[in-house]
């Protein structure tokens with residue numbers, strides 16, 4: 068350690084001691100205060116504040132801060148050192164801020180400042196504040212012990228750009244089985260997204276590993292801090308592609324001190340709103356169909372069920388049906404509860420079409436029926452003779468039941484089902500309408516609906532009908548919605564979510580290059596942005612990739628270039644590692660080669676390894692063989708809910724969103740990965756899951772998507 072570094076270290080040690088003492092003192096006092104369980108509302112509110120403070124200080128006591136920025140505000144003579152941490156801490160005696168919350172306006176300087184001598188500025192509640200940055204320092208503190216002090220900018224030195232050394236140190240670390248927070252190394256382009264204003268539909272196109280998921284989670288924490296008076300955590304939601312992915316990201320929000328944000332898949336959420344009236348057909352069958360190898364794979368076009376039912380055209384079709392249906396959704400005759408009494412049809416129509424016009428359809432029916440019942444009561448009140456009254460009451464109830472069979476109640480499913488077949492359709496829905504649905508889709512849907520089962524692409528239409536029949540209660544509305552892996556969402560899904568979201572407050576993230584579910588997702592972000600007005604939409608691109616080494620990113624980019632016409636290529640951060648390894652063998656040599664690869668990788672200090680097969684069936688087979696050979700590996704299937712880490716065996720399409728220290732991609736042959744758009748995307752997804760090591764195994768002719776120029780090629784022949 069040189070003298071300068073040593074004195075910086077000493078200075079920070081001293082500061083750490085002071086801050087830790089203050090936090091300790093405050094925490095002990097709070098812990099000694101008895102928890103209030105009584106009925107007094109003011110005391111209850113104070114207890115909530117104390118609980119939050121206990122939580123924050125409990126975290127801060129271990130790692131009070133991670134960064135320091137020396138800033139001189141214009142017009143002030145002093146240069147103030149600002150310490151940035153996950154939670155703000157105040158000196159109780161002086162009121163001085165010892166640690167600034169990373170989400171506070173002034174902390175944005177720590178992230179947005181990229182170097183140079185020019186003044187820097189940040190937006191405070193009182194307007195723009197300008198000043199000079201003298202130093203930016205990263206600090207690693209673990210369990211109150213100062214482990215590292217790294218200056219990434221110093222105004223007095225020759226190099227005036229903010230250095231990447233600390234970022235590289237963080238990126239070089241191995242990962243366990245959970246995604247982590249990045250508060251200490253958020254990059255300027257990510258910070259802009261995290262701090263973007265609440266009431267916009269933000270669309271973010273980010274290459275693989277650019278931190279989209281991580282940024283979205285940090286954005287939620289920021290929004291809760293910045294707009295704490297307007298939004299509540301329970302009313303924010305993050306939609307992720309599957310339950311295992313939710314488990315994988317589940318650690319980040321608690322780390323950021325944020326709880327109670329809803330985390331769900333679109334499927335689970337819709338099924339819940341529909342009170343599980345329908346069941347989802349086994350999704351692995353759909354995946355097997357669309358990810359089949361070679362000619363068995365269906366063609367993806369606008370008549371693919373997912374594309375068709377996910378389109379705004381289909382939503383329009385539902386609108387047309389709902390409109391026609393609603394126009395004649397009333398009984399067709401007067402109601403005669405008993406001889407001599409008559410409620411004229413014109414009156415019922417008036418109640419339905421005029422008086423209750425503002426209610427959704429099912430609610431209108433409900434209200435009109437309640438009105439009919441009230442009218443009946445009034446008629447009965449005019450009858451004095453009790454036996455006769457009782458008799459008529461019974462008769463009227465019976466006649467009402469019969470009368471209502473001509474005015475049936477619909478749920479979203481019964482209504483939707485009716486749109487796919489000739490049978491049981493009311494006259495208001497002419498058969499010509501049905502012709503707007505391709506015949507193949509009609510037949511397959513009608514067959515499936517008989518079992519009360521639906522596909523993923525039916526969920527948005529079902530929910531939409533539900534909203535039109537029943538409306539949306541205000542406690543069902545979201546304050547903010549995050550959609551991760553949004554390239555796999557359909558425009559219809561986003562449109563229906565929009566009706567559940569206040570003020571268009573969306574963060575929509577994805578990567579078109581990873582659009583492997585093109586049979587249901589989008590091909591262009593315009594499909595979403597066209598749903599919102601221009602002034603309500605924000606668009607960002609992230610092109611730097613933080614996950615993988617340069618060698619891996621360059622290799623993956625070449626894969627993409629061989630299959631995609633205008634690929635969105637990732638720019639790696641300068642983190643160099645081993646070359647990508649391509650292992651060629653014959654059919655017999657495949658298993659021994661994987662076993663050997665696992666053994667070698669494990670010696671090399673990696674903690675998570677993915678063995679990635681082309682299909683679910685191949686993954687199952689390989690998992691069986693590895694288990695028989697005594698290797699402890701987890702098979703990941705579409706139904707998996709927990710990600711365990713260690714060695715995982717899984718089909719390539721299930722790797723999306725995840726990351727592993729090392730990835731061994733199996734079956735990289737011409738048979739399994741053709742030079743097509745979809746195979747290039749699949750292979751790209753597989754390659755970009757690797758942080759440090761990427762190995763590819765081909766038992767046969769190598770896929771045309773692979774460029775071996777910069778890779779290590781090892782050919783092994785199995786013994787005859």
Ligand SMILES: Nc1ncnc2c1ncn2[C@@H]1O[C@H](COP(=O)(O)OP(=O)(O)OP(=O)(O)O)[C@@H](O)[C@H]1O
Pocket residue numbers: 234237238247249252253254257273274275276277278279280281282578581613614723724725726755
């Ligand atoms: N600023 C950063 N500092 C440190 N690590 C970062 C930063 N940004 C991203 N990372 C790391 O990069 C990896 C990729 O992040 P994340 O999974 O959020 O990216 P993504 O864009 O959602 O990826 P993909 O689309 O490939 O699934 C994670 O390990 C994350 O911790």
